Amino acid sequence: MFTISQLIIGFLLSFVVSILATPFVKMFAIKIGAVDQPDHRKVHKAVMPRLGGAAIVIGSSVGFLYLSPYSSYMSHILVGAAIILVIGFLDDKYTLSAGIKMVAQLLAASIVVQSGLKIDFIALPFEGILDLGPFGYVVTVLWIVGITNAINLIDGLDGLAGGISTIAFSSMLIMAIFNGNLLVISLTLVLIGSTLGFLVFNFHPAKIFMGDTGALFLGYAISIVSLMGFFKSVTLFSFIIPVIILAVPIFDTFFAILRRIITKKKISDPDKSHLHHCLLSMGYSHRTTVLIIYGLGGFFGISAVLFSNATLWGSFIILGLILISIQLTAEIVGLIGDKRKKPLINTTKKIFSFSTAIRK
Template identity: 55%
Template structure:
């Protein structure tokens, strides 16, 4: 049944996207070119509505349920209901921003309320973690704000990488497929089903969003995908160990690392952390000579490597996991150095990077 519903979500997304495109032009939800944008013509936004609509249709047909949702003591409403309500609020926030470009504070407020519905209303929170060498770290009163911070942080991380045709949609699809695979291994049918349906919906949208894009997902799509990925990642690792919490961080390595470096860069340059710039990973790859499609495909590949690393980490021993993380950190640092040097016209290194990119 899941496979048939995934096919339905994929086809529905393909059918809904052109309709949403016409609606976007009609209501003025368009993205105009400027010095920071890569595209050179007016593009319709709101594409996230097609992803959300196709996912919602498939969701109500399949009706996946979390078997332990009713056992969550702090839950006021079933977690499944809380997620859908939170997602709907995120969609409304995104639509308002795509149409009227609301302030960063207003967007943040919408995200906080949506996260609060899931955490406070649905009872989804990480209250403690078991430390790898013994003992327990109890978050106490910080458990709710820390869980909300995770949801809002990942939501914005996906939004930040939405800078090239098909980039955020493709990276999100890779993350969702990784999440579905890990949920399958752990026997979590609910998370597996939700992630798989989202991946199918996003893949259908990619038919129109990959370069050259005919429509953008806008904040409607980026915020929705970020919200859903953050929530499902938390639900997928309920055994509250340090290892379990590291897995989703590895899985979302591309948006998290890009956001981390963006914050460091803006703090160093004494700018607001919410101020946009053209120094994200995709901008750097474009600057050193890769084409639009090559840049997107390279980042897809990096996201897939992070996903594979997360799968390996979930099956590794403690020391094997530590070794894997160490190798990953060294690899990230080397990649950052390579891109940085290549961007300064270090020709031999640039040629090597281009060769690997092929």
């Protein structure tokens, strides 16, 4: 389908075009007033142009047109992407309500599942294949909307959403190479290239934000590529692999929802207790916080690769270690509440008690 040289050219085209497009997108954003105003919840202190995600889209589009990967689902996917881009652009310009954005995302996801790209079954240990039937449509729509919003919610620091998305795409790329999935290989390469090109201007100190145009597009793209690469596989635990790859945004979103339920706030209400906010409050610098979360994303990405090639009991062990890591991270940074030091002490005590028990 593709030669190695074609894939490399597709990657480079996306990367270079994204770099070249970003300064023009920045000027356009300022001209039309698509800027992000600082407030008590945000980290940046000056007015910043957003809409930078348009450069990612432009770079991806050029690489996509060059490679022209074929799939029977592609026309529906592109229509869904267009809806996501329009709603992202309008939000960057006018700041839309959460309800309007949710309706648009549900519409885009519904169009995708109408193409037949959906989660048909789940492979379970000891039970074999669980056929989801019509319920697969609902699960797929929830997956697309959930991941789209998870990337959007984590977009709180310079380069954070772009970096985490790149790590996720890279993990999918590695597994696609192992499986010989040329469609996923081509899509991830152009998305990695365009996102890296934008990160040249978006990493701290950022010159432009990706805005909802970029965050929603990347979330949508990740959800679609994961559907093409993993949920159609009969491999044991295949449904868990994309969850592991996206553990950072998924569990940050999960804890955000849980936190708002506990505090009796609306789920759509923003707060300043996301993972990156917690790390900043612990005294880490902006750049260090982003790099720490990159490290977490890389850890989960590597874990997903190992998990996909492990035996049954090896999968259980890796999954257990991942769950422990998530719990420790949540306790150390205090993702549920505002007290950050006490969870760290409690976690340290647990680790000490566990190590003492092992020695005995």
